[in-house]
Amino acid sequence: MESQIEVTNKQFPRHKLFSRELAMLMYGFGDEMPPLPESVDVLEDILIDYINDICIQAAKVSSKPSKISVDDFKFVLRKDPKKLARIVELLAMNKEIEIARTLF
């Protein structure tokens, strides 16, 4: 069943934000090269839907909704060990980079 994707919130820029990177990521994660253009578009819609969902949840749990923090996202993802581990890894990497910068 081919149903059109309806995203109720049409305020934000929808298409062609991530087309290039998503096409490459699809290959990286197991798809064939080149991917179907319509598949890239669907994946972009899915991704935007996901980011929208996570951001809204983060805003909901935040003690300061006007200034969302990394901790808010960490809480939202508390039951997702893979993504949570990724966040911890990224923050650690970021810290290392900053330390390296100050030593210059």
Added chain:
Amino acid sequence: MSSISTVSLDNLVIPMAEIKEMWDQMTDNQRQRYDVYRRTALNKGSVKKLAYHILNQQISSTLTFVLAGFSKVFVGEIVERAVQLKVERGEAEEGPLKPEHLREAYRLYKKETQTGSSSGFTKRLF
């Protein structure tokens, strides 16, 4: 495992020895794919812009970096699931992923990570 082959960041250990071992055993095709997987990231400007429209605020560079980072993990979960579904349907040799594979993968993802619609807001995507 010697301490030289791993990098410790607080309690985090990045298994460089295992990665090297894996790399050595890969075919050239696999290496190419792995390389693309490692190097490709979501465009930070786009992520920042998207977050701005959703949250009505400018998020910090660190947060942009983090958001792009775990979103990439999400993309991986969906694509891998979609590829798995395609193979399970016996369509492994029939060309690249189709929208229906991705949609089904996302549908299953949402079903499995559901913690109950605490917001009371249920949007039917497919």
